Amino acid sequence: MTILEIIEAVCKNVGLDVPDNVVANTRREYVELVQFSKEAGDECARRVDWAALRSTATITGTGTNDNFALPAGFSRLTIGNAVSVGGVPIRGGVSQDEWFTLTPTTGTPRYFRVSGTSSISFYPYPAIGVPISVSCQTKNWCSNGTSTWNGDTDTPLIPDDLIVKGTIWRFKRKSGQDFSDYLAEFEAVLTDMAGTDMRERSPWQ
Numbered sequence: 001m002t003i004l005e006i007i008e009a010v011c012k013n014v015g016l017d018v019p020d021n022v023v024a025n026t027r028r029e030y031v032e033l034v035q036f037s038k039e040a041g042d043e044c045a046r047r048v049d050w051a052a053l054r055s056t057a058t059i060t061g062t063g064t065n066d067n068f069a070l071p072a073g074f075s076r077l078t079i080g081n082a083v084s085v086g087g088v089p090i091r092g093g094v095s096q097d098e099w100f101t102l103t104p105t106t107g108t109p110r111y112f113r114v115s116g117t118s119s120i121s122f123y124p125y126p127a128i129g130v131p132i133s134v135s136c137q138t139k140n141w142c143s144n145g146t147s148t149w150n151g152d153t154d155t156p157l158i159p160d161d162l163i164v165k166g167t168i169w170r171f172k173r174k175s176g177q178d179f180s181d182y183l184a185e186f187e188a189v190l191t192d193m194a195g196t197d198m199r200e201r202s203p204w205q
Contacts, residue, residue, distance in 0.1 A: 001159040004152040007033050010167045014175075023149050032174065038148055040166025044158045045141040046082075047074065048194040052157040053141060054078060057134045061126025063104055063106050067119040073140035073147070076119050082135045083112050090122065090132070099123070159193050162186065 001009070007022045010033055022030050024050050031183075045053060059068045063101045081089035085108060094111045099121075102111075107124035109132065114120050126132060142148050165186040172179035 001164075002153050002155050003034070003149045005166065006037055006156075006160055006163050007021040009164045010037075010171065012166050013164075014171055021152055023152050023154075033171060034149060036170035036174070037163050037167040039170060040163050041141045041156055041158065042139070042147060042188065043166060044162050045137075045139050045147070047190070048197065049078060049137050050141075050158050052196055055136060055138055057136065059120070059126075059132045060135060061109075061122075061128055061130035061132065063125060065104060065121070065125050067115060067121050070114070070118060070120055070134070071136065071138065073138040073145075075137045075139040077114070078137060080134040083132065084131045085109050085126065085130065094123075099143050132186065145159055156203075161190075162193065165189060 004019075004022050007030065008018045010016075011018050016029055016033075019025055019027075022034055025031065025034075044050075045122055055071060057071045075111075077083065077092070083090040083092060088108075090109050090112050092112050092114070094113050096113075099111075099113050102123050105124045106127055109122035109124060109126050111123045112120055113123075120134065122132065141158050143150060143157060144150045147169055166180065169179045169182035169186055170183055
């Protein structure tokens, strides 16, 4: 579904007129719905490791103590062995104090340290040309490569039904209406879809 189709579905549920356009629409109700749909997208991307939002980046060593840039839109590393060199996992979770006690040296990385959402460092420092694989989740859940709507034809990379339901309960809450049933439905669908999204998982996991 496009964002226009998402808002059309929401309007039919909350009793608003169906608009011809939404992203550039200045009518207050539609401005709010577009904002609520963005918040729903942000929440879904934050709470679930969707397969569509997973990517793998390759960082190339320089032989020095560099802070390597993480991919644009980086949210978090994937669960498991997210960072590896030559197929061998690199250990993370090194504190800042521990990191600064390490003696500078170049070699095969055994540890990594992520600084915020912008950079990653390795120890020992990877030699020039050594490729390091980093598997991560992006916060950019929209088809336009961002985490916001730019046009009426934009689509979410996460289940559009969740965007619809997440927008409805937010609109109900803002309007002072009872939204508990709508929120409960959103949570139930989120749980179901999160459990079946990663196709490599067994059905009982």
